[in-house]
Amino acid sequence: MKKIFNIKVFQIIGSITFFSISFILCHFTHLATFHGKSDAPIIVAILGVITLLVSYIFNLKTLTLTATLGYIISFFIGVLLDTEGIVTGDGMIHDLWIVWITSYWVFNGIGIVCDFVKKIKQRKLQNTSNNILQYIGLFVGVFILGGSIFTYLTKPLTMNDVMQHKPRLFGTVLEIYDNNSMLVQVNSNENISSDKIIVPLDVIMTDVSVSKDDFNIGDIVKVYYDGTMDDKQPAQVNDVYAIFEERISKENPNE
Incomplete structure (x- = not known):
């Protein structure tokens, strides 16, 4: 014992x-x-x-x-x-x-x-x-x-996951459509084949949901997406996680 x-x-x-x-x-x-x-x-x-x-x-x-x-x-x-x-x-x-x-x-x-x-x-x-x-x-x-x-x-995917690990692009809003999407002029220094893309506003991260009323033509936006686009002209982002308006200078949107 x-x-x-x-x-x-x-x-x-x-x-x-x-x-x-x-x-x-x-x-x-x-x-x-x-x-x-x-x-x-x-x-x-x-x-x-x-x-x-x-x-x-x-x-x-x-x-x-x-x-x-x-x-x-x-x-x-x-x-x-x-x-x-x-x-x-x-x-x-x-x-x-x-x-x-x-x-x-x-x-x-x-x-x-x-x-x-x-x-x-x-x-x-x-x-x-x-x-x-x-x-x-x-x-x-x-x-x-x-x-x-x-x-x-x-x-579930978290907002922290999205911001740290999902592709993003910067651009200027050119048009806003009634089908809850908008046309974005992609910044010239973005490594994307199309200079204009359609971005759906039905974002996956519902806690940061947006609508067409949240944006105006000329706004600079940051778009987090899944990294894929279709082959249409203009190209369209397939899945968007979140969209944020950038409160920065339009001349230097990536600063």
């Missing part, structure tokens, strides 16, 4: 030590530049501490392992998948800290599933009836695992 107790204490001290080192590396060293020195390490660490406490209380050894190692591993998964540059079309945009916390949930979900599957199998080998709590624990693990993956794959 004393030996088992000593092993458990060693596991707890070891996991806390490794977890603390991982947190320090992510929050106080050069690695912090990857996430912009944000509070992401603290947010994920709070989740990690709670998970470790649960693993200690219920003696979930695999969860202790995934909660300990998963913190730093999930961070590097986030660094690896973090989206840089422009994403055209429906390409998925990955944000480091969202990938980080989602991966960490996945790791912990796997840990919970493994622990309770092991407990259920042990009871079957011992020919003893399974406790309903073990099946509840297994369900929780599956729910966390599946829910994390599903939530990430179906996460």
